[in-house]
Amino acid sequence: MSEEQQDREFIDAVRRDLDRTAEGLDAGIQSRLTQARYAALEPKSTSRAWFSGWSWKPATALAATACLALALSFTLNHAPVSEKGTGLEDMEVLTANDQLELYEDLEFYAWLAEEESAESYEKG
Amino acid sequence: MVFCNRTSGSGGVNDFLQSVEKRAYQMAHFATGNPEEALDVVQDAMMAFVRKYADKPEEERRPLFFTILQNRIRDWHRRQNVRNRWNAWWVGKFRTDDEDADPVQDLADPRGLTPEKALTDSATGNALHGAIRRLPLRQQQAFLLRSWEELSVAETARAMGCSEGSVKTHHSRAVQALREMLKDEWP
Numbered sequence: 001m002s003e004e005q006q007d008r009e010f011i012d013a014v015r016r017d018l019d020r021t022a023e024g025l026d027a028g029i030q031s032r033l034t035q036a037r038y039a040a041l042e043p044k045s046t047s048r049a050w051f052s053g054w055s056w057k058p059a060t061a062l063a064a065t066a067c068l069a070l071a072l073s074f075t076l077n078h079a080p081v082s083e084k085g086t087g088l089e090d091m092e093v094l095t096a097n098d099q100l101e102l103y104e105d106l107e108f109y110a111w112l113a114e115e116e117s118a119e120s121y122e123k124g
Numbered sequence: 125m126v127f128c129n130r131t132s133g134s135g136g137v138n139d140f141l142q143s144v145e146k147r148a149y150q151m152a153h154f155a156t157g158n159p160e161e162a163l164d165v166v167q168d169a170m171m172a173f174v175r176k177y178a179d180k181p182e183e184e185r186r187p188l189f190f191t192i193l194q195n196r197i198r199d200w201h202r203r204q205n206v207r208n209r210w211n212a213w214w215v216g217k218f219r220t221d222d223e224d225a226d227p228v229q230d231l232a233d234p235r236g237l238t239p240e241k242a243l244t245d246s247a248t249g250n251a252l253h254g255a256i257r258r259l260p261l262r263q264q265q266a267f268l269l270r271s272w273e274e275l276s277v278a279e280t281a282r283a284m285g286c287s288e289g290s291v292k293t294h295h296s297r298a299v300q301a302l303r304e305m306l307k308d309e310w311p
Contacts, residue, residue: 007299011271013310014302017252018272022146032163033145040170041138 137178140185141170148193151268154256155197165200169193187275191283194265198285201261255305259298262286266294267302 001009025033145166152162169192177188256264262284269280270291280295281288303310 007303010303010310011299014252015272018147018150021253022150025146025149029149029159029163030146033149033166036163036167036170037138037141037145039167040141040174 137174137185140182140189141173144186144189145170147273148189151193151272152197154253154264154268155261156200157257161200165196166193169196172196186273187279187283190269190273190275190279194269194283195285197261197265251306251309252302255302258305259301262290263294263298263301266291267298270295271299 148166148169149162152165153159156162156165169189172192173185173189177185177192180188256267259267265284266280269275269283270277275283277288277291280291284291284294
């Protein structure tokens with residue numbers, strides 16, 4: 001028997017076996033298949049398609065983008081920025097000697113201003 | 125339950141779907157290795173077929189339906205592969221005890237094929253089913269569409285989304301692989 005003929009007989013035997021298996025599916029599976037067919041043929045019953053179809057895709061994409069943006073902003077806005085800001089302010093105060101003295105004598109200048117305004121009130 | 129008028133008459137879509145649903149389920153079961161997943165794949169294919177091609181002439185229905193079914197099976201495999209890669213990434217990320225282990229090796233076969241399952245198939249006389257499951261997906265598709273569903277080479281190529289030459293190669297390799305795997309059980 002030629003190789004080709006052997007292949008053909010083998011395929012015929014496989015086909016018979018597969019046909020037998022498909023026809024002998026258990027009742028539970030057959031019932032589920034019938035339900036699936038009815039669901040597919042129902043004119044306006046698109047509940048399954050509604051869940052698995054395109055209508056959910058924009059919402060899913062939006063949610064995924066929002067999560068990604070949140071994760072990125074959390075990563076990028078981490079502690080170093082505020083520390084950096086504090087450092088700059090400190091440098092400005094430390095390098096300006098006259099301003100520092102002004103801050104230290106602020107109470108004195110406030111008292112002086114009050115005294116001057118009181119004197120001008122009494123004279124006036 | 126009220127169906128659309130496509131279901132009535134000898135050429136109705138209901139009759140057509142009824143005539144292919146068991147074989148479609150069996151094909152999806154071979155590909156996924158899971159009854160629930162197979163039922164989902166078949167139902168998706170039925171819905172897509174009714175939505176798009178219910179009005180097609182009777183002679184065009186079978187190749188169209190099996191094209192949709194094979195697309196759904198390929199989609200299922202892609203999703204499983206992506207899921208497996210994520211799982212491998214997570215497993216690899218948190219594994220600390222054995223740094224040299226390959227996380228991909230620990231993952232389940234997407235078709236649910238385990239050595240135990242293959243052994244059970246063989247022991248219960250389903251050696252053929254076990255062998256078909258073990259075929260690579262493309263060979264499995266080519267074999268089932270050509271040899272079982274008896275689609276032409278051109279129809280099979282369309283269903284699989286490849287050239288006719290590829291179909292012939294996949295089919296020939298599938299037959300050789302099956303004969304080799306079944307040489308002890310089958311004449």
